[in-house]
Amino acid sequence: MAKQNKTRYSLLGLLSFGPMTGYEMKKLIDRSIYYFWTDSYGHIYPLLKKMEKEGLVVSRGEITGGHQKNRFSITEKGRRELKAWLRNPVEPESVRSEFLLKVFFGNQISRKEVGDMVVGEKAKHLELLRRYDEIEKEFAGVRHESKQFWLCTLNYGKRLSKATLAWCDETTKELSRKSGK
């Protein structure tokens, strides 16, 4: 049996905040939790259908100006499943960092080229930090019972990015040292 489907829980979780269309879920993911979660339409839409068959969600078709919209709500069964998942221990995740893999085999190319990669990584995380600040500003006015938890995950992202920046600087120095045995 392959790995368990986690996307269903991200959708159930979002629906626990209130009814939403698949489109809105995707947008919300892209705007607010993209730094630790992604999903694609090609996965979301079929999955919502499947989950409706399983009785985890229900949809109410809305026709606004000749256009069909499917707004989903979480059912009691769905909420139970969400909570059960939340209480289950976190399954070990397989990390795969293409970036670190490249650094690991860095000896195949020049030290300068690896250095450039590190600079690129630094730029990525500077950009991320900028976007974290944006999210924080958006949060500033929000009042929601989940807000404390949202700030926790945001904080996680910030800390990790800052740690990565520090590593980038250290590594840049390390790689510029002569031969560095």
Place this chain on the structure above:
Amino acid sequence: MAKQNKTRYSLLGLLSFGPMTGYEMKKLIDRSIYYFWTDSYGHIYPLLKKMEKEGLVVSRGEITGGHQKNRFSITEKGRRELKAWLRNPVEPESVRSEFLLKVFFGNQISRKEVGDMVVGEKAKHLELLRRYDEIEKEFAGVRHESKQFWLCTLNYGKRLSKATLAWCDETTKELSRKSGK
């Protein structure tokens, strides 16, 4: 077209250090780069065959005591492909952290339960740090032209785990505060 296969490069990279069997590659991955890369036999063996057809690796069958072993070497073409990949920009990776997803939806369960999750995460990273030290000790005696790069990735792991520990402590405090609006 779906995402490009990265496992092939991990295998080519390992073979750039010297000839190896599929079994040895898997063991090496599990022992030395497991903290940022994983692979399974069910993927490695078929892929090596495919890569041999593509001329990236060659195998020499060895029969040691009636048992068949396939020792692979990287070809010139394989080395070119490895370098080309190393020089390509790192493709954006889709991060998916089940742990953070659970924290994000933490409001569905009790604050104490989320706190326990955080404690569990802390334990994981303490264990990781312990294992990083082990790897470092193993490295102590090694002389290899790639060693500097290996230490860089190791350092990355350490820094990230330390940052995670700091986040865990901060979050534990934050969650134990009364209501914490």
Place this chain on the structure above:
DNA sequence: TCCCTCATGTAAGGTGTTACATGATTGG
């Protein structure tokens, strides 16, 4: 004798992405 490690491999199947297809609405 039994278990662990060495060693290779196949089959099945789930997960998730990209590309494609369609059409309405809204704002500049």
Place this chain on the structure above:
DNA sequence: CCAATCATGTAACACCTTACATGAGGGA
């Protein structure tokens, strides 16, 4: 009028894991 966004969905397919299968050799 044109572009962007809203909105849904299918088809194809690559990726990778798990479970299963097999068998030898070595050590306790």
